Every structure is written in structure tokens, then in C-alpha cells.
Amino acid sequence: MTGTTPHSTSHTTTDDTFRQRIRTLLGDLVLPHADDWEARGHLAPAAWKALAGEGLLGLAHRGEAFLESAVLLEELGRTGYAGVRASVGVHAYMATSYLDLFGTPEQRAAYLEPARRGERLAALAITEAEAGSDLSRLGTRARPAADGGLLVSGEKLYVANGSQASFFVTLVKTRDATTRDGAAPARGLTGVSLLLIDADTPGVHRTEQKMLGWRSADVCRVVFEDVAVPEDRILGRRDLALIHLIQGLDFERLVAGLLALGGVTHCLELLDAHVRRRRIKDTPLYAHQAVRHQLAELTADHELVTQYGRHAARLHSLGKLDSRTATVLKLKATELAVRAAHVCLQFHGAQGCLDESTAARLYRDSAAGTIAAGASELLRDLI
Ligand SMILES: Cc1cc2nc3c(=O)[nH]c(=O)nc-3n(C[C@H](O)[C@H](O)[C@H](O)COP(=O)(O)OP(=O)(O)OC[C@H]3O[C@@H](n4cnc5c(N)ncnc54)[C@H](O)[C@@H]3O)c2cc1C
Known part of the structure; x- marks a missing residue:
């Protein structure tokens, strides 16, 4: 296998220098602690600040600069800890990409920027007991609250970063419960919205789910019990999250x-x-x-x-x-x-x-x- 390493064939010297820098940083910030995080079930809170301090949580999601992210993602994988790579991947990419793409200036300031600084941890809560591969079976619902906001009820499973997250990017049925004009309830994946839900809102409950692997990924069951969510926490287009x-x-x-x-x-x-x-x-x-x-x-x-x-x-x-x-x-x-x-x-x-x-x-x-x-x-x- 030596002499044909994948790193030697398609990258310029500048890319190799960047890769080496990332590898060194992950060697310092991740590898000495990863076994401890596996045992705890999640990354230590200080790790997020340390990663952010080196700019590793704020690399681009799109455009030419995404190529730096691609190097980071490969190198996160190369640490050999899938729990760590999932935790960082969900926070810095999978959950926050929705904010980057569809967030209002206020949402970006309140969620995306602190996430990039390692101050707020993000999780992506989509999957449910009956809705994994088939998301059209989504059961988490939002109904109108008296103040014009939403009340969310349902249960999400296998949420990485679940116990430590400061907010969830979550997928919820909004149309069938909020139709006021007598229109037929939405079917399938129509009528769903992405919502930003603060983890410390009353009615949010989370419990650890012990998994076979990915032990530092902090995988949790998250229950929303009449959780009040203001209207301005809808991420992107209401009812059209598909x-x-x-x-x-x-x-x-x-x-x-x-x-x-x-x-x-x-x-x-x-x-x-x-x-x-x-x-x-x-x-x-x-x-x-x-x-x-x-x-x-x-x-x-x-x-x-x-x-x-x-x-x-x-x-x-x-x-x-x-x-x-x-x-x-x-x-x-x-x-x-x-x-x-x-x-x-x-x-x-x-x-x-x-x-x-x-x-x-x-x-x-x-x-x-x-x-x-x-x-x-x-x-x-x-x-
Ligand atoms: C470690 C871990 C971390 C996760 N983290 C998150 C997270 O952070 N947020 C989140 O929302 N979700 C998360 N998930 C959930 C993940 O996205 C779902 O597990 C996945 O979408 C599959 O859904 P399911 O587990 O309900 O399996 P099901 O949909 O019940 O499927 C079961 C099995 O059926 C088979 N199958 C599925 N579709 C077909 C088909 N079309 N044809 C034939 N066979 C099929 C496959 O073998 C599949 O594994 C995580 C899962 C794991 C294991």
C-alpha cells in the first residue's frame, strides 16, 4: 500500500500543506482525548471551543472554499473515531448547512455564528420510530399556539449530539395542523417545515441511546412535549421543507x-x-x-x-x-x-x-x- 497513497495523486502542494496543517491540529486536539470522549459518550465541551479556535468549525459549506472542508472531513475520518467525526460532521456541516442555506440574518446571528465559534452545539433531529428511510411517515407535529407561534409534539430518535446540543434543527409537520382555510391536510412530505428548537425550552426531554458504535457521537432520543416555538424559528419556507x-x-x-x-x-x-x-x-x-x-x-x-x-x-x-x-x-x-x-x-x-x-x-x-x-x-x- 505504500507508494500509492491517495494523497499523492490529485492535490497540489498548497492542498498538501493545508492537509498537513489539519492533520497536525486534529492530532493535537482530537487524538489525545478521543478515547476519553468514547467512554463519556460525547466530546468534552472544551473541545468545541478548541476546534473553533483553530477555525475548524467555520470552514465553508459551499463555493471554492468548500475544498478546504473536504480536506477537513477526510482528515476527521482519518482520526479513526467515527463517533467524533459524526459529532463534528453533524454540528459543523449537516445541521448548520440548513442555516447557512436558508437562515434569515437573525437566525444566522443567533444560531450559525455561535455554532461556528463553538459556543452553541447543533444537532439534526429528523428520524423517528416510524420515519427513517421513509420520511413521509413523519409523526412530529406543530399546532398553532395562542401567541401566534407553534406548539411542537413528537419524538425523534438517534439524534447525534443529542444530550449536549444547544439547539435542534428538526423536521416537523406543520400544515395539517395549522390549515385555517379548510384545505385538506397535507400528505407525505408536503406540509413539513424545518424548525429551530432551543434545547432548554420547557417540554424538551432527551435520553441517551447506547449504540453499538459511534460511542462519542452522543446519540439520543429527543421528546418534544408541547414545546413552544416562536414563528420566527421556522427555517426556510414554511410547509415547503421538502x-x-x-x-x-x-x-x-x-x-x-x-x-x-x-x-x-x-x-x-x-x-x-x-x-x-x-x-x-x-x-x-x-x-x-x-x-x-x-x-x-x-x-x-x-x-x-x-x-x-x-x-x-x-x-x-x-x-x-x-x-x-x-x-x-x-x-x-x-x-x-x-x-x-x-x-x-x-x-x-x-x-x-x-x-x-x-x-x-x-x-x-x-x-x-x-x-x-x-x-x-x-x-x-x-x-
Ligand atoms: C449511529 C447513528 C446516528 C444517527 N444520527 C442521526 C441524526 O443525528 N439525526 C437523525 O435524524 N437521524 C440519525 N440517524 C438515523 C438514520 O438517519 C436512520 O437510521 C436511517 O435514515 C434509516 O432509518 P431507520 O433506522 O429507521 O431504518 P428503516 O427505515 O427502518 O430501514 C431498516 C432497514 O431496511 C432496509 N431498507 C431501507 N430502505 C429500503 C429499500 N428502499 N429497499 C430495501 N431495503 C430497504 C435497510 O437495510 C435499512 O437499514 C442515525 C443513525 C445511526 C445508526
């Missing part, structure tokens, strides 16, 4: 794909080092053809997905990312991560089966990658 979601989900898949890609880089580096070090009958594991061919296969696929991921990032930076490209990237990167993690575990032998081993963590973490942000089967249908 058009925002189409854009948001493509971006989410691009982000998830780039994060997973970095995760594969980490996994292959770990595997490479292991098979060179581990000796069986005085021969490094690496010398066995059965091992080399598996590594070659993974390395070749990693190279392809890396080039594809960077192509997708470039398209996005030009405002030309299409759903198909984002979907193919997310599907291929996360499925490659599963294969790579399996081979990595296998060649680590029993040591890889130790709960605290890195190979075991990568194996556990890879499983959620093909489900979160769009299950593989749904993505295949879309392609």
Missing part, C-alpha cells in the same frame, strides 16, 4: 461519504502496519499472497473512491453536485469501510476481537455507516 431537504440530503451524503473515506484511509494504514509487523513462522503476514491480494483489492477500491470523493467535492464547490454523485459516493465509501474493517479485524486475529482494540472499534463503527444518512438499500434504489 425542497430544502432535497438539497440538504445530497450535502449530507457528500459529507458522510468524505468522512467514511477518511475512515477507510485510517483502517488501511492500521492494517498495513499490522501485517508488516505481525510474523507467522518467521514471515511477516504481509508476505502471504492471500493477505497481499486482500490488501491490494482494498487499496485499489480505496483509490477509486478517493478520486470519486474528491470529484464530488469539486462538483459541490462549483455548485454542480447532483444527487446521483452524492448517493454513489456515500454508498461506495461506507460499504468499503465495512469491508476494510472486516479484513482489518480478521488479520488482527483474536487481538482484534478484544473490545478495547482499535480493530474492534473500527468494525463496530463501520456498521452504522451504511445505515445513517441513508441506508445502502435506499441509496441503491435512488441510483
Whole structure:
């Protein structure tokens, strides 16, 4: 695998310098603490300030400068902690992109800017028990409050950053409950709106959901019980969030794909080092053809997905990312991560089966990658 690292083929010296800077920063700010965050179930509050202090929570979501974000996302993945990468990815990209795209100046000042400074943590609360792959089954509803605002009731599941978030970007049915002109209630994903809900509003309850992997991602169940939300917290167009979601989900898949890609880089580096070090009958594991061919296969696929991921990032930076490209990237990167993690575990032998081993963590973490942000089967249908 040496000599054909994905970093050597498509980036200029300036990009490599930037990548190296990001890698060094993550090496200082993330790696020494990540095991502790995995044990706690979330990043330490000080970490957000530290990341923001280095400008890592305020990189661009679009335009040419997004290419810097693409480097950050790959490098976050390369830390090898999918919980950390999910937590930062949701905060700095998946949740806040809706504010960046559709927020009013007041919403940007109250939510987006403090998020970029690491002062307010963002979460994205979309999924429900009956609405995961099929969002048309959404059950969280908003009805009109006496003061002209909304009262929100419902339950969201698997919300990353859930217990620590200062606000939720959430998807709610607004039309069927608020129609005043006698029109028929909205069906499917018509009549839904994105709402900004402050986590400290009375009626917001959150409980931790212990997951197989992504242990530092702070995944929670969030219940809204008659939560009062002022009218000016509707993000984007009322009742028409479907058009925002189409854009948001493509971006989410691009982000998830780039994060997973970095995760594969980490996994292959770990595997490479292991098979060179581990000796069986005085021969490094690496010398066995059965091992080399598996590594070659993974390395070749990693190279392809890396080039594809960077192509997708470039398209996005030009405002030309299409759903198909984002979907193919997310599907291929996360499925490659599963294969790579399996081979990595296998060649680590029993040591890889130790709960605290890195190979075991990568194996556990890879499983959620093909489900979160769009299950593989749904993505295949879309392609
Ligand atoms: C670790 C983790 C973190 C998450 N973080 C968040 C978050 O921060 N915010 C949030 O809102 N959500 C989050 N999610 C939820 C995630 O988006 C959903 O899990 C995902 O959309 C799938 O929905 P579901 O789990 O309800 O599975 P279901 O929709 O019930 O699907 C179950 C399975 O059915 C299969 N399937 C689905 N569609 C098809 C199809 N068309 N054809 C054939 N088979 C199909 C797939 O194998 C799928 O895994 C997270 C999930 C995980 C695992």
C-alpha cells in the first residue's frame, strides 16, 4: 500500500500543506482525548471551543472554499473515531448547512455564528420510530399556539449530539395542523417545515441511546412535549421543507461519504502496519499472497473512491453536485469501510476481537455507516 497513497495523486502542494496543517491540529486536539470522549459518550465541551479556535468549525459549506472542508472531513475520518467525526460532521456541516442555506440574518446571528465559534452545539433531529428511510411517515407535529407561534409534539430518535446540543434543527409537520382555510391536510412530505428548537425550552426531554458504535457521537432520543416555538424559528419556507431537504440530503451524503473515506484511509494504514509487523513462522503476514491480494483489492477500491470523493467535492464547490454523485459516493465509501474493517479485524486475529482494540472499534463503527444518512438499500434504489 505504500507508494500509492491517495494523497499523492490529485492535490497540489498548497492542498498538501493545508492537509498537513489539519492533520497536525486534529492530532493535537482530537487524538489525545478521543478515547476519553468514547467512554463519556460525547466530546468534552472544551473541545468545541478548541476546534473553533483553530477555525475548524467555520470552514465553508459551499463555493471554492468548500475544498478546504473536504480536506477537513477526510482528515476527521482519518482520526479513526467515527463517533467524533459524526459529532463534528453533524454540528459543523449537516445541521448548520440548513442555516447557512436558508437562515434569515437573525437566525444566522443567533444560531450559525455561535455554532461556528463553538459556543452553541447543533444537532439534526429528523428520524423517528416510524420515519427513517421513509420520511413521509413523519409523526412530529406543530399546532398553532395562542401567541401566534407553534406548539411542537413528537419524538425523534438517534439524534447525534443529542444530550449536549444547544439547539435542534428538526423536521416537523406543520400544515395539517395549522390549515385555517379548510384545505385538506397535507400528505407525505408536503406540509413539513424545518424548525429551530432551543434545547432548554420547557417540554424538551432527551435520553441517551447506547449504540453499538459511534460511542462519542452522543446519540439520543429527543421528546418534544408541547414545546413552544416562536414563528420566527421556522427555517426556510414554511410547509415547503421538502425542497430544502432535497438539497440538504445530497450535502449530507457528500459529507458522510468524505468522512467514511477518511475512515477507510485510517483502517488501511492500521492494517498495513499490522501485517508488516505481525510474523507467522518467521514471515511477516504481509508476505502471504492471500493477505497481499486482500490488501491490494482494498487499496485499489480505496483509490477509486478517493478520486470519486474528491470529484464530488469539486462538483459541490462549483455548485454542480447532483444527487446521483452524492448517493454513489456515500454508498461506495461506507460499504468499503465495512469491508476494510472486516479484513482489518480478521488479520488482527483474536487481538482484534478484544473490545478495547482499535480493530474492534473500527468494525463496530463501520456498521452504522451504511445505515445513517441513508441506508445502502435506499441509496441503491435512488441510483
Ligand atoms: C449511529 C447513528 C446516528 C444517527 N444520527 C442521526 C441524526 O443525528 N439525526 C437523525 O435524524 N437521524 C440519525 N440517524 C438515523 C438514520 O438517519 C436512520 O437510521 C436511517 O435514515 C434509516 O432509518 P431507520 O433506522 O429507521 O431504518 P428503516 O427505515 O427502518 O430501514 C431498516 C432497514 O431496511 C432496509 N431498507 C431501507 N430502505 C429500503 C429499500 N428502499 N429497499 C430495501 N431495503 C430497504 C435497510 O437495510 C435499512 O437499514 C442515525 C443513525 C445511526 C445508526
